[in-house]
Amino acid sequence: MRYHFPKCDLHLHLDGSFRIETVWRLAKEQGVILPGKTLEEYRQFLIDCSNAESVNQYLKMFDDPIKVMQDPDSLALVTKELILDLQEIGMAYAEIRFAPQLHTRKGMSQAEAVEAVLKGREEGLKECPGLRIGIITCMMSIGPETLNWEANEETVEVCRKYLGKGVVGIDLAGAEGIVPLSNFAPLFAKAKEYGLPMTCHAGDSQDWKTVEDAIAFGVTRIGHGHHIYENPALCRVAAEKGIALEICPTSNIQCKTRESYPLHPAQNLLNMGIPVTINTDNMTLARVNVEDEYDHCLNEMGFEEEDLILMNINSVKASFMPEEDKKVLIAELMTYLES
Ligand SMILES: [Zn+2]
Numbered sequence: 474m475r476y477h478f479p480k481c482d483l484h485l486h487l488d489g490s491f492r493i494e495t496v497w498r499l500a501k502e503q504g505v506i507l508p509g510k511t512l513e514e515y516r517q518f519l520i521d522c523s524n525a526e527s528v529n530q531y532l533k534m535f536d537d538p539i540k541v542m543q544d545p546d547s548l549a550l551v552t553k554e555l556i557l558d559l560q561e562i563g564m565a566y567a568e569i570r571f572a573p574q575l576h577t578r579k580g581m582s583q584a585e586a587v588e589a590v591l592k593g594r595e596e597g598l599k600e601c602p603g604l605r606i607g608i609i610t611c612m613m614s615i616g617p618e619t620l621n622w623e624a625n626e627e628t629v630e631v632c633r634k635y636l637g638k639g640v641v642g643i644d645l646a647g648a649e650g651i652v653p654l655s656n657f658a659p660l661f662a663k664a665k666e667y668g669l670p671m672t673c674h675a676g677d678s679q680d681w682k683t684v685e686d687a688i689a690f691g692v693t694r695i696g697h698g699h700h701i702y703e704n705p706a707l708c709r710v711a712a713e714k715g716i717a718l719e720i721c722p723t724s725n726i727q728c729k730t731r732e733s734y735p736l737h738p739a740q741n742l743l744n745m746g747i748p749v750t751i752n753t754d755n756m757t758l759a760r761v762n763v764e765d766e767y768d769h770c771l772n773e774m775g776f777e778e779e780d781l782i783l784m785n786i787n788s789v790k791a792s793f794m795p796e797e798d799k800k801v802l803i804a805e806l807m808t809y810l811e812s
Contacts, residue, residue, distance in 0.1 A: 475764050476781065478809040479565030479802050481788035482752050482763050483672075484696055484719035486646070487571035487590070488535045488542065489755025491551050492558070493519070499541040499550075507537050523727050523758055531728050532648060534758050543579040545589035552593025555756075560601040562762050565802055566794060569594075570609035570644055573631055574624040583624070583631045591639040607641030607793055609672070614647035618656045625660050633667045641793035642670035644696060649679045654686040661690035670793040672719065676700040677730045681707055694719055694791050699731065701747075702738040712746035717791030721754035722769050723761045734773035743780065748787040782810050 497512045499505075509515035522534040542548045552569065559567050571590060573583035581589070587610060594606055610632040612625040625645075632643045643664050645657055654675060664671050670693065676684035677697035681704040687695050688710065698718040701707050711718070720739045725731040731738075743749040751766050753759060770776040776784075789802045 474563040476767055477563070478782050479785060479789075479805050480563065480763050481565060481750070481785050481792065481802075482559070482567040483694070483717075483750055483788050483792055484721055484752035484754055485555075485567055485569050486535075486755050487552060487555060487569050488538050488575070489758040490555050490558075490569075490753070491538050491757055492554050493757060495551060495554060496538045496541055499547050500537070503541055503547075505537070505540050519758060520760075523760065526729065531758075539575050540578075542576055543581065545581065545585060545592070548576060548581075548586060548589035549593035549596065552590045553597040556594065556597025556601055556604065556606055558756070559606075560597075560604050562764060564604060564763070565805075566605040566607075566789070566792060566798075568607040568609050568641060568793065570611050570646070572611040572613045572646060573628060574613060574621065583627050584634065587631050587635050587640065591635065594639050605794060605798060606639075608635075608639050609642045609644050609793070610635075610640060611644045611646040612657070612660060614645060614649070614651060614654075614657070616648075616651055618652050622660075625657075626663070629660060629663050629667065629669070632664070632669050636667075636669060642672060644671075645673045646696070647674070649674065649677060649683065654679070654683045655689070658686075658690060661692070665691045672696055677725070678728065684711075688714070688716055693717065697721065697725065697730070699725065699738055699742065702742060708742065708745050708747060715748055715791075717748040717750055717787060718742060719750055719752050721752045721759070722766055722774065723759045724754035727759060734769050735775075737774055739770075740775040740780070743776075743784065748791055749784055750788040750791060751781070751784050752788075779810065782806055786810075 500507045507515050508518040573586040576586040612628045672694040673687040673692045674696035675687040681700050684698050684701040694717040696719050786806050
């Protein structure tokens with residue numbers, strides 16, 4: 474552990490943050506063929522894919538881990554192990570997100586997939602007292618929005634069903650730019666009607682217009698959203714409304730949605746008064762944890778150590794955790810700010 478203040482990760486995909494050995498073992502047990510003849514070759518395949526040409530190519534890496542997480546036990550195991558790994562690096566809070574509709578290939582319903590993840594969460598937390606974990610259910614953009622409209626509607630319903638029981642909010646993930654983001658407005662309208670805390674992937678491979686669309690949905694956070702930077706007027710709107718950006722620096726570089734760490738606008742966005750937060754996106758596929766991201770922040774992105782604490786205060790405020798937990802963590806972070 475290199476950073477001792479309470480650390481948060483608000484943008485963390487379950488199917489991108491698995492133990493490679495576990496996915497390899499589950500694949501052998503289940504007869505799933507992975508790329509590579511050995512564990513080392515599979516590891517190398519993931520490294521090669523992480524230097525992807527685009528977000529949509531990057532997304533191909535998720536196919537294999539998802540294939541082996543089609544039964545409750547596997548899904549619970551991968552969740553539990555991720556929580557243990559978060560404890561290992563001294564995290565205070567993380568929101569783990571996953572798309573229940575991608576885990577129904579062997580007959581689990583979306584609700585059963587959520588229950589499996591919640592079971593893994595419970596088992597993990599038993600061994601990690603002090604760590605807080607929320608689960609975000611993701612709707613998916615996988616093609617024309619009509620393709621999985623009903624599955625996305627079901628995700629809204631299961632999110633509502635398990636809200637407050639470990640599930641904390643809803644997201645829209647998947648491929649950006651296949652259809653206009655605004656086509657998903659009715660799903661977010663339903664989520665809003667139910668009072669579900671909402672975030673949405675936007676403004677990563679696509680431009681600021683998608684961030685504007687997401688803000689119009691009524692979300693309080695944006696997954697990535699850094700292309701808002703190219704529209705100063707919209708940046709002012711985000712600052713005024715306190716729309717938090719879930720920035721994942723390494724993922725942005727790997728997906729080539731930003732050229733380099735020094736050219737990433739995260740620090741400028743923070744200076745503009747936007748609640749910027751620092752996250753990993755995918756701990757395994759991006760081969761980072763938040764401490765590695767903080768190193769990049771300090772060494773290459775122009776942030777000071779104090780900014781890291783301020784951005785964690787942003788994370789706590791923007792998080793979907795209960796208000797009383799927020800107060801505890803903010804008070805703790807404030808003591809680090811003052812020392
Ligand atoms: Zn993401």
